[in-house]
Every structure is written in C-alpha cells, then in structure tokens.
Amino acid sequence: MKDTELYSKLLGVKHPWSIAEVKLDLDKNRVDLWVEDASGVKYPCTKCGKLVPVYDHAEEQVWRHLDTCQCETYLHARLPRTKCPEDGVKQIRAPWSGPRSPFTLMFESKLIDTLKECDVTGATRLTVVSWDEAWRVMEKAVERGFARKQMRVPEKMGIDEKSFAKRHNYETIVCDIQRGTVEFVVDDRKKESLEKYYSEFTTEELAEVKAVALDMWDPYIAATKGKVPDAEKKMVFDRFHVFRYMTEAVDKVRRQEAKVLYAVGDERLKGTRYLWLKNADKLTDGQQAQFVALKHVNLKTGRAWAIKETLRKFWRYKYGKCAERFFRRWYFWATHSRLSPIIKAAKTLNRHLDNILTYFKHRITNATAEGINSKIQMIKNMACGFRNREHYKTAIYFHCGGLDLYPRHEVQACA
Ligand SMILES: [Zn+2]
Incomplete structure (x- = not known):
C-alpha cells in the first residue's frame, strides 16, 4: 500500500x-x-x-x-x-x-x-x-453548545452565589437541580442579576417552575417573587445555607467568650474554632477527646453548639407539621439561651420559617446538584490561569453546562 x-x-x-x-x-x-x-x-x-x-x-x-x-x-x-x-x-x-x-x-x-x-x-x-x-x-x-441548546426553565431550580478571585466579587449561578447543570452565570448577586435570567422566559414559562432552592438573600428573594408566579409556595431556603447561619452564630459566641476567658488567663478555647464548626464525626480521635472534655465544662460556646447541633434534627422529619412543632420548641430554647448571636440567628430563621418549611413539600437543596459544587471548586482552583471573569464563566459553562460541545462534520454534497 x-x-x-x-x-x-x-x-x-x-x-x-x-x-x-x-x-x-x-x-x-x-x-x-x-x-x-x-x-x-x-x-x-x-x-x-x-x-x-x-x-x-x-x-x-x-x-x-x-x-x-x-x-x-x-x-x-x-x-x-x-x-x-x-x-x-x-x-x-x-x-x-x-x-x-x-x-x-x-x-x-x-x-x-x-x-x-x-x-x-x-x-x-x-x-x-x-x-x-x-x-x-x-x-x-x-x-x-449554546447555539444548539434549547433554553427551557428548569422545573427545580437552584440559585447560588460563587465568589470569584480573592476580592469580594460574586457570580450568581442558576442550576437545573434535576439535570445537574449550570444554566446561567451572571455578575454580582443583586436583584437585577437574577432578573436577567428570569427575563429570558415568559411568565407562562416561569409558571412551570415547581421549586426554587435559594439562600435567605433578599435580592434573590425579591427577584424570584417579582418574576416567578406563586413564588411564595415554591421558594425553599437551602438547608445548608440556613444551617450556616447557626454555625456562624456559634463562632461569634466562641470569639466573644474566648476574649473574656483569655483576659483572666483561661486558654481553654484557644485553637478550638474547628472543633465547634465541624461535624463531630469528621474530627480525628485526638480532636474528639478534646472536644468531649470541652463540651462537658459549662461554657457558653458549648451551649451554643448544642443548640446548633439539635437543629439538624429539623430536616430529618418526614412531615412539615412535625418539623414545625420541633422548630417551635427549639426556637423557645434558642431565644431563651441568653446568647445574643444565637437569639439573633434563631429570629432570622423564624422570620423565614414559611420558606424553610417548604423543604418538606419539595425536598430540594442546592447540594442536590452535588457534582456542580465540586466542579466549580475545581475551576476556582485552576482559576489562577484565568485572566478575567468572562473566562471564569466560560469555564463554568464548559465543565458544568451539560452542553453539546463537539464540532461536527457538515456534509457537503458535491458532484
Ligand atoms: Zn449561488
């Protein structure tokens, strides 16, 4: 040959x-x-x-x-x-x-x-x-991929923010929770940012949305209420975001208490931040032992931690009514704790309770699109090679957009 x-x-x-x-x-x-x-x-x-x-x-x-x-x-x-x-x-x-x-x-x-x-x-x-x-x-x-993509509203939507670069720059990311794809990335986390996505669709199309998982972030709430019909029944405040409020409150209690103790030469809380924030089963044996010892002395941080951990049970209920009863008891405990960061966080949750309870109807969280978060983290890790924000967005769509990316032969009939 x-x-x-x-x-x-x-x-x-x-x-x-x-x-x-x-x-x-x-x-x-x-x-x-x-x-x-x-x-x-x-x-x-x-x-x-x-x-x-x-x-x-x-x-x-x-x-x-x-x-x-x-x-x-x-x-x-x-x-x-x-x-x-x-x-x-x-x-x-x-x-x-x-x-x-x-x-x-x-x-x-x-x-x-x-x-x-x-x-x-x-x-x-x-x-x-x-x-x-x-x-x-x-x-x-x-x-x-976008030229080939049919734009349609996801039935179950996740709205999340991702920071970009080291400064306080954010991107709003809209996901299709069922398909596990990123549908839209837009600069900032303002009301207008999310409205840009909603405005791609008609009101009839947006009526097809069954549930939206989002943070208790007022601009997102306002945009969703303004554009998605019956938004009040469809918005679910993401449980991981909700829980983060409590985690931050515990950290505030610890910082305040550590300062007071440190002033009288008590260093028990020194270097313990991680212990109070992490899931107890993720600690090493040494950390576990230190943690158990700390939990049993009467510290404000310990009480705050117990209140936070007890809230985990809320999402394990099968029915919204039972979860709501549990929340009332928990709320009473939290608001009578004399720990001001905990009281403040509990009140925030109480104010948003209706759309925390919608979880029991829709059962969605932003973490459902599990793969997306780890992929975006990977993109962020390699973002040092990106020269600007547009590049960051392109990479998110490339890796998480579920797009048909490959070039195809165009058949040209000749004679
Ligand atoms: Zn011709």
Missing part, C-alpha cells in the same frame, strides 16, 4: 479529496500531508446551494491533525472557490475542519476531551498547543 493510500484510509479522506503527498520528517517528529480535490467537481454554492463549477483555489492553509504515531501531523490544502452566476465567487469550506479553525475536527474534539479532564495549562502540555489556542477551542465549544 502506498503511503498516500494508507493516510487516506487512516484519515477517512473521501472523494473529491485525496492525499497527494506525504512528507515525513523524523528529526522534527512531524508528518505533513497534502490534500487535493479532484478536478471537474462541482460544489454547492455556499449561498444558494446550487451545484456550481470551481473558479480557482485559495492560498494553501494548514490544519493540525491528530498525531500519527509519535509525530505531529499537519494537513495542507488549497480550498476551491466556486463561481455562481447569481452569487459570484464563494469559498468552499474544508469538510475536515470548522470555519477559521487551525485544527481538524478530530483534533479539536480531542482537545475538548483533554480540556474536560484537566486545566488549560495541562491541556496545552498534553496536546502541544498554545494557551490561546486551547482557550479559543474552549470558548468556541461553549458558543457551539
């Missing part, structure tokens, strides 16, 4: 295209292939679709293809230009590549696979492309 024939088969080059020349440079680990089109072939005019003859050929272009053995492989071709009596001279596109891409479709797909598995810098090392080239492929993949 001739080398041109072998490569034609390997690359799946079809009529009217064939490989005319193969050049192997073992010193550079490089294979160059020249592809030519058969003469006398007619192509569809890119405007009207009528089969028209070739007028001339454009300048030679080069595309990076998948490596053959250990060699970087490049395709060269001069693409034909057609002349249509109505539309004039038009450039025919290469069937092996997307418009204005320096890569063949197969190489681009491989690059997308690699980008899914590691960060951009890692992908550039594995595939030997530049950072800008890899990034452009990622952006194009997301654009392509």
